Amino acid sequence: MMQQIDFTNRQNRYLSLDDVSDQYLKMIETMTKQDPYYPTYHVAPPHGLLNDPNGLSFYKGRHHIFYQWFPLGPVHGLKHWYHVSTKDFIHFDDHGVALYPGTFYDSHGCFSGSSLIEGEDFHLFYTGNRVHKDGRVTQSQLYASMDDTFQVKKGTSIAEEAPPDFTFNFRDPIVFKRESMYFMLVGGETIHQQGALALYSGPAIDDLTYQGIVETNMEQPGLMWECPNYFEEGDHGVVLFSPQGDLQKDRYSFNNVFSVVYAVGSHLDTKRLKFDGEVFVELDKGFDFYAPQTYKDEEGRRILIGWLGNSKSDYPTDANMWAHMLTIPREVIISQNRLYQQPLRELEGLRSDGEVLRKEHTLSSGAFEIEAVAGETFTMTFANETGDSVTFSSDGTEYRLDRSNMTHLYAERFGVERFALRKNKESHTIRMFVDASSIEIFCDDGGTVFTSRMFVEDLSTVTSENMEGILYDLRSIMTQENAFS
DSSP states (O other): OOOOOOOSGGGGGGOGGGSHHHHHHHHHHHHHHTTTTTTTTSOOSSSSSEEEEEEEETTTTEEEEEEEEETTSSSSOOOOEEEEEEESEEEEEEEEEEEEOOOOSSOOOEEEEEEEEEETEEEEEEEEEEEESSSSSEEEEEEEEEEOOOOOOEEEEEEEOOTTEEEEEEEEEEEEETEEEEEEEEEEEETTEEEEEEEEEEETTTTTEEEEOOOOOSSOSSSSSEEEEEEEEETTTEEEEEEESSSOOOOOOOOOOSSOOEEEEEEOOOTTTTTOOOOOSSSSOSSOEEEEOOOOOOOOOOOEEEEOOSSOOOGGGGGGGGOOEEOOOOEEEEEEEHHHHHOOOGGGGGBBBOEEEOOOEEESSEEEEEEEEEEEEEEEEETTOOOOOOEEEOSEOOOOOOTOSSSOOGGGOOOSSEEOOOOSOOOOOEEEEEEEEEEEEGGGGTTTEEEEEEEOTTTEEEEEEEEEEEEEEEEEEEEEETTOO
């Protein structure tokens, strides 16, 4: 086996695809795909590191998913956008790299962004990262477009540098339109070291002017707001973002490496630069959830996909030259100023014939779904023959996800348990999705969600107490490579 690139030399993180041989890429792809922890039905990188979902959209009968990708190893390096699409979330087409770094503005990475569909036009927005010779960093907000053969073409610069109110930490544009005006929100760190959103507006999609900082009711702003997302449903306006920096933690809130929050209010007031959502709520209680994006499909459903991972943990899969995956797609519904998430119904098409869940259930696959009615108190343990395990349980008042007994413990400094107050204290249906090294749990009708990586070697059994339901093995998503190249 040829020698792997040493990423402790940080300069190597700026190596490009052109700097390595096809043989090297084939080697790390083989390592990735042969890893027993590589997922079956989640979107994951062919090799290297995946992070933020980008440009999520529904266009000409297909769901389009882009994601951040560093191809050469399981580290954050020279970022590309990778592109896949699907009609049904079962059969995927692999379109390969959509955005390569290398222009004046994105020489050191094509960072995160979003999309806007206008009729036949598919608009993309992203942050270009540039590191100057003196070490100074510039992050520019850039425009691109995709044609009906799914080829992406870079366009103009919308904002070459951060405005005076912000530091260079200024990225991840989200664009929306009202009547004839376009608006862009960008997340960042202010010069006072507080997280905030900047608002731009203008009459043309690539001609937007900075208006100022959006005023919110966030009492704990953190140091930096990443990956903002904004959408409107009826009279509601919803802001989601990923705040970095110390937030006030308790047993149930803000215990992740970086958390994701949302607020439901009125429509963003673009004239007064104000969003009136009163309460910012943590979206996910698991260990590994970040940078979600949402979009609307042809049925009017609001669909959410997030990054199933975080940027501060070293994962057991790093040794096999890959890291992270995307979450399963989820439908988001607003009820009483809260967001509820449910697995997209298309995922039922991955099911094989279900089996009645036994108290001690032997698994035939590491990729499965459990749909079970849980009592006031319950326990479910996912284990191997030697007793390594992950446990999800409730005492009637709170939920507890415990991964302290995994085969491969990692990132213990961020804790080994997560808790959430139980909203529905009566018996109700809970859905769990396990895929080799991930678990996604939907409780309280989707009002409480845990998303986490889990590493139990040779997972073989599920043991449950006070739970009755069905276990479905789930098939692999089918990928056709470079279908439109």
